[in-house]
Amino acid sequence: MSETAFGYLLLAIGIAFVLAVVYAVTSHVGASTDRPRPRPPRGVHLPNPSALPVIMAVGGALLGIGLAFRADDQPVANPFFAVPGLIVFLYAIVAWVRAAGREWNETERGSHDDAPGH
Amino acid sequence: MSAGSPVMRAADEQLPLSHREAGLPTPLVGMLLFIASEVMFFGGLFAAYFNARAIHVGEWGPPAGAPELEILPIALPITIVLVASSFTMQFGVWAIRRGDQRAMRRWTLLTLVLGVGFLLGQVYDYTTLGFGISDGAFGTVFYTLTGFHGAHVFGGAVGLTILAARAGQGQFSRQNHVAVEAISFYWHFVDVVWIALFSTLYFLR
Numbered sequence A: 001m002s003e004t005a006f007g008y009l010l011l012a013i014g015i016a017f018v019l020a021v022v023y024a025v026t027s028h029v030g031a032s033t034d035r036p037r038p039r040p041p042r043g044v045h046l047p048n049p050s051a052l053p054v055i056m057a058v059g060g061a062l063l064g065i066g067l068a069f070r071a072d073d074q075p076v077a078n079p080f081f082a083v084p085g086l087i088v089f090l091y092a093i094v095a096w097v098r099a100a101g102r103e104w105n106e107t108e109r110g111s112h113d114d115a116p117g118h
Numbered sequence B: 001m002s003a004g005s006p007v008m009r010a011a012d013e014q015l016p017l018s019h020r021e022a023g024l025p026t027p028l029v030g031m032l033l034f035i036a037s038e039v040m041f042f043g044g045l046f047a048a049y050f051n052a053r054a055i056h057v058g059e060w061g062p063p064a065g066a067p068e069l070e071i072l073p074i075a076l077p078i079t080i081v082l083v084a085s086s087f088t089m090q091f092g093v094w095a096i097r098r099g100d101q102r103a104m105r106r107w108t109l110l111t112l113v114l115g116v117g118f119l120l121g122q123v124y125d126y127t128t129l130g131f132g133i134s135d136g137a138f139g140t141v142f143y144t145l146t147g148f149h150g151a152h153v154f155g156g157a158v159g160l161t162i163l164a165a166r167a168g169q170g171q172f173s174r175q176n177h178v179a180v181e182a183i184s185f186y187w188h189f190v191d192v193v194w195i196a197l198f199s200t201l202y203f204l205r
Helices: A003-032 A052-068 A079-108 B006-013 B026-055 B071-097 B101-129 B136-168 B178-203
Strands: none
Touching (some): A003 B101, A052 A079, B026 B136, B101 B136, B101 B178
């Protein structure tokens, strides 16, 4: 099997794996939830200020720089930019999802009142 | 979207009486706003393409030694696949509007298969192009545009997978299927963007 065909196969397996995990998790969540789906409280809820969008943008920019400016002996990307960029980017994704989860829980617990905007 | 449209009626029937006819359901508004931001995003990418093209007049295209971009054997077939997936997505929406959840799930899974087929076809196309992202302005712009679009198709595939899983749990009905409508909006948008990309990259020489 050529190197290209092997990479192509790996990508196909990766896509199938991610979609299978998403399917399994979604099915599991749907099956285990007996209580009614939560609804946000009345009024307008605004998320708290966060540095995560800026952090994610910096990570994405570093990753892009690493991909665009590489030496001839670097096959995919410049690791001095791409690796830190990828780490920062992935960290921002995880932190953002966790922050959104915390925010949802706080909202569900009713720490917000019914004022028109908060 | 008129108040009498199927989307509005379906969304309206699942609300408490006191909240009915209050406008578009929040998930659809969110999706429309998201799509509006995506239009601006792809607008920026197209602007980059045409700016680079204007700067490199006379030398625009694949780098020396690489073959010209051809719509066959890959680009046109995967375009047909993606356009067909928009139809299957819409058949799924119409099915759930009738309350036929099984048909909606079948159409959603078919749409997912076509979407993944498009992605794999695009990656295969990359392997035959003969130039990379760092091979000149054209290479950079080409891979940036098609790469970001591919990422959006993958995002849509994740959304379709969630729809299929939720349909398997019996979570959709004639009255309650706003998520199906929202994902269909996104999928049609991704399709339209590809048609614009395909026309720009392969036909504008």
